[in-house]
Amino acid sequence: MASSSSYRISFCVFVVLIVMASAQLSSTYYDTSCPKALSTIKSVVHTAVAKESRMGASLLRLQFHDCFVQGCDASNLLDDTSSFTGEKTAAPNNNSARGFDVIDTIKSSVESICPGVVSCADIIAVAARDSVVCLGGPSWTVQLGRRDSTTASFSLANSDIPAPSLNLSGLISSFSKKGLTTKEMVALSGAHTIGQAKCSSFKARLYNESNIATSFATSLKSNCPTTGGDDNLSPLDTTSPNYFDNAYYKNLLSNKGLLHSDQQLYSGGSTDSQVTSYSTSSSTFSSDFGSAMVSMGNISPLTGTSGEIRTNCRKTN
Template sequence: MESSLIIFYLSILFLSGMTSAQLTSNAYASSCPNALSTIKSAVNSAVSKENRMGASLLRLHFHDCFGCDASVLLDDTTNFTGEKTAGPNSNSLRGFDVIDTVKSQVESLCPGVVSCADILAVAARDSVVALGGSSWTVQLGRRDSTTASLSAANSNIPAPTLSLSGLISAFSNKGFTAKEMVALSGSHTIGQARCTTFRARLYNEANINTSFATSLKTNCPSSGGDNNLSPLDATSPTVFDNAYFKNLLINKGLLHSDQQLFNGGSTDAQVTTYSSNSATFLADFASAMVKMGNLSPLTGTSGQIRTNCRKTN
């Protein structure tokens, strides 16, 4: 089952520091000119079959971006432990088969040229566009890791119970402003969360809309049903828009960490701005995504270009 799209809270904290590595928007212009259009077609096909896949592919990129190196795609073997069995990933991340399909198609065009890490970055952007969000220029040239870190995946992921100060501090440690943190949190306008991630808020917190809470309790009882899913944005869960922020204004944030963004604190004004100006939100989200995609990728002679995203060459 998919855990929550606590995309940003589950993954930004993975991220290493900013990098001076040089990624470029035209990395494949001559070496594989049809790479981006091929990825886009495959993503559009997957999302048209299941809207939820758009959120899943976006989340895959975030969970990868503690190095933006495709380490999250590596399968376990008898002598190698990947990150798929980490607590936040196991029975939660999905979309691996879509990435496999994309990789196969791109390999047919240009063997050994396009990295799995770049495919994840482009697929995330194309997923947002497929669900109605704005596009952005993805910087390319990442290489794929030959290692993974189960311990990092397990230890560096904050809970959806974080306070506003905890969120601001966590994002600040990775070079993000509070404004960028709020923008990135808008990813929760798509995707779903498991009952276990919001049960405590549902039954114990006062800053939650009463009718909203009542409706959620039918699918998330006080005990049992841990894996039952509810949309992070109950208004338009398969459209990448600013409804997430509008919901926060009326205490309809699903996760504790969501509602913290609008709870009498320093980010209230930013939430209000995004709730009334979709264009501003979409532009700020795109900018923050570019910044996130540039966090510590492997470039140059580091890593490799995997032929199969699930295993090293």
């Protein structure tokens, strides 16, 4: 009984902390201090995505990988230092995470008009939203006012970012630890309607799993052989890889989820009905995705006097 009571108290404290932190964020945070911040970020993102559509998925992914490690604090942008190993070389990010140069360009542009005002953490959040819109997806109101961390965690990046090998229970648990519901997990997984994955992240599914459409598996094997080719890329959504829509969920209904973790969302479990709903209603998916992104953006932000506003997103001041 004591342990159960302690768990409830700890969980309540966690929830209160999340609510307190998110309450300090505001959609109008820069209206006075840097009124051109959002338009400046949008301009750079649009240019980058127009040059390479894949960059939209990369910038969106940066926010996932930021918020799941230490909260939404731009820790994943920090380079290694003599005092800590950053997150860029952790397994989920190494030779995989992209878009750092675009964030650098945004930061330089914003610094030129409002020095020391806009955080790298907020830039990540706004760039993710603008990337989705660029690729035809929904918009949402980004809450702002995050500050930047002065450290990163290589170990947490390895342990807390959901792996493509996770089963449904593991996915639910991974998101729950961050205060996100199962419904939000399924909605956020829809980010895989854009972007690409390395052969190494889905090879095991391709050759060892039975709940994958035969024609789909065959079409991928030439680019992802049993030996070698681990860095070869395949789109997460083969239907419309450069357009943010609900095709990802339609693919799951046909056993055409690229990653093991993708197909787990439609595998006879508790999330099947939600996948079916999103597959038939793009508006429902769009609405839920935007709401879930706001929730994710509220994970343990640094506010007030915590952290700092980095001048260079790659290093502390």
